[in-house]
Amino acid sequence: MTEPNLIAKWSSWAPELRSVLRIAAALFFMQAGTTKLFAVPAAMPGGGTVPLMSQLGVGATLETFGGGLLLLGLFTRPVAFLLSGEMAVAYFQFHFPKGFWPVMNNGMGAAIYAFLWLYFSAAGAGPWSLDAVRRKEAPAA
Numbered sequence: 001m002t003e004p005n006l007i008a009k010w011s012s013w014a015p016e017l018r019s020v021l022r023i024a025a026a027l028f029f030m031q032a033g034t035t036k037l038f039a040v041p042a043a044m045p046g047g048g049t050v051p052l053m054s055q056l057g058v059g060a061t062l063e064t065f066g067g068g069l070l071l072l073g074l075f076t077r078p079v080a081f082l083l084s085g086e087m088a089v090a091y092f093q094f095h096f097p098k099g100f101w102p103v104m105n106n107g108m109g110a111a112i113y114a115f116l117w118l119y120f121s122a123a124g125a126g127p128w129s130l131d132a133v134r135r136k137e138a139p140a141a
Contacts, residue, residue, distance in 0.1 A: 019073065019126030025116055026071035029083075032109075033063030062086050070120070073129020081121035087114035 034040045036050045037060045043049070050056040062083060069079045087110045095107025102111045125131045 015127050017126075018123060019128035022073060022076070022120060022125055022129070023071060025113075026067045029113060030064055030067035030071065033060045033065075033067060036060035037064055059086060059090065070117075070125075073125035073131050074134075076125035076129060076131050077121050080117040080119075084114050084117035084121060087111075087117060 031041060035042055036044060036056060037052070039047075039049050050060055052061070063086075066079050066083045066086075069075055070083070091102075091107045091110040091114060095102065095105040095110055098105035098107075102108045
């Protein structure tokens with residue numbers, strides 16, 4: 001196979017790889033929420049969980065259940081947009097005051113997720129998603 005053919009073949013997998021990226025990122029993202037809400041896979045530093053009716057509790061709920069929707073690829077665009085905003089708020093409220101650079105203020109995760117979810121809000125879930133299944137079953141207009 002020649003190089004241009006190999007590149008074309010690999011490029012043809014872009015929609016499926018978008019789905020893989022969404023699934024992997026959602027699994028990792030959900031862990032942040034389940035740690036705060038349920039102490040799974042580990043408890044918060046100092047043990048325990050966050051109060052549900054607190055700002056951290058609301059964020060953890062969004063991370064857990066919004067991440068679950070993204071994992072399934074259901075309502076991806078609006079959920080991803082909401083979660084992008086959540087991560088931007090988290091970054092600017094908790095990390096940015098500690099310094100400008102994400103690598104120095106421990107905000108790398110929040111910054112990356114803000115842009116990753118913003119991408120999915122525009123690009124959609126990809127073919128391996130419940131959104132794609134819903135589109136196929138929708139009656140033609």
